[in-house]
Amino acid sequence: MLRRSILRTAALAAAAVVASAGWSAPASADEGELRIGLNNWAENVAVSNMWKILLEEKGYDVELISAGKSVIYDGVARKNLDIGLEVWMPTTDKPFYSKYEDRIALQDAWYRGTGLGLVVPAYVDEVDTIPELKANAEMFDEKIVGIDPGSALMGLTEDAIDAYGLEDFELVASSGPGMTSALKKAIRQDEPVVVTLWNPHWAFADFDLKYLKDPKNVYGQGENIHWMSHMDLKDENPKVVEWLNAWDMNDQQLGGLMAVINEVGDPAKGASQWIGNNRELVDSWMQ
Known part of the structure; x- marks a missing residue:
């Protein structure tokens, strides 16, 4: 009961934040502009900044929108956001995903074994x-x-x-x-x-x-991290969907990206430095 109350409160907060931020769905799709929802988890900050740089290299105008998970789901469902890069399935994000699954596209996993x-x-x-x-x-x-x-x-x-x-x-x-x-x-x-x-x-x-060991398995088993988009992204920006579905990172690669960002102290500069040192890997996602 308490958890359901938390989610209802989060949903109301999401609507309020979206309204106060002045988000609205664009009048027409522009394949040169992308808005990525950024929640303040270390790996999400890392990969969001990484993808901002990679997509800008391809000529896209990318904006990172900082928000909580519930706001990001709501934003993607409403097409106020194009992409959210962190969906933990099948357990952690299930309450959010179940609410919006008819209005968002769950895309491929990019990290396995959380x-x-x-x-x-x-x-x-x-x-x-x-x-x-x-x-x-x-x-x-x-x-x-x-x-x-x-x-x-x-x-x-x-x-x-x-x-x-x-x-x-x-x-x-x-x-x-x-x-x-x-x-x-x-x-x-x-x-x-x-x-x-x-x-x-x-x-x-x-x-x-x-x-700490969890004998009742409240937190579930290891999961996979997927990315999500609004329903029309595949038609509006098929190359972006293709690139992001080719994206895959292991512990060493993702850990290395986060470590560089933590050491540099600036997500954009750290992600740029990591990309420069891993050009062959990132190019393999975007062929």
Whole structure:
């Protein structure tokens, strides 16, 4: 019930943001212009900036629109956005996808074998499973540091709190960067912290972390990340659909892209640098 309430709230927020942003469907399709919905997850920031550069090299005018997942789904469904690059299937994004599946085109997977759940630094020896959090709530100040309110991962974490009897914990809504900031701070001070996290993510390369085992499988098994478009993109921009459906990245490639961006500290500059070092790979997607 709580999760459904979160999704309804997110949907209302999506409509409000779309209205306040002044988004409206273009009067006519222009194959030279593309709008990509960008949600603030590390891998999404990385690949969105990468594709902005690659498509601009082909002569497209590309705009990245920052928004939450619910807003992006609504925007693609309404053709206010052309593309969303991150759809986790079959579990994580199912509530969003089920709502809009008749109005969006789910395209091919570009990354396979994701993970998500609750994560602690590896030095936290006392806790290896989610059920063990209950007896160690004080160690974590009775807080789980989350990401964007209304995101699928936060909804699953609400489910995990119910399933494992973690009512003593407060799920603190934040953002992707806010969560990683809290994680970094705790690790610098060698303190316990539990966060909502997922892979692919650069944090697993930078820090020694561990997922807490999820015996009830609340967070599901490994998934694939797809991209989505509005229904007419294939007719309006067939080459774009062809290029994006040829796109495929493994852990090393995606991790490398995120690591460069994190090191450079600028998504556009980092993506440009990575593209320059991986020209053969990106050209293979766009033949």
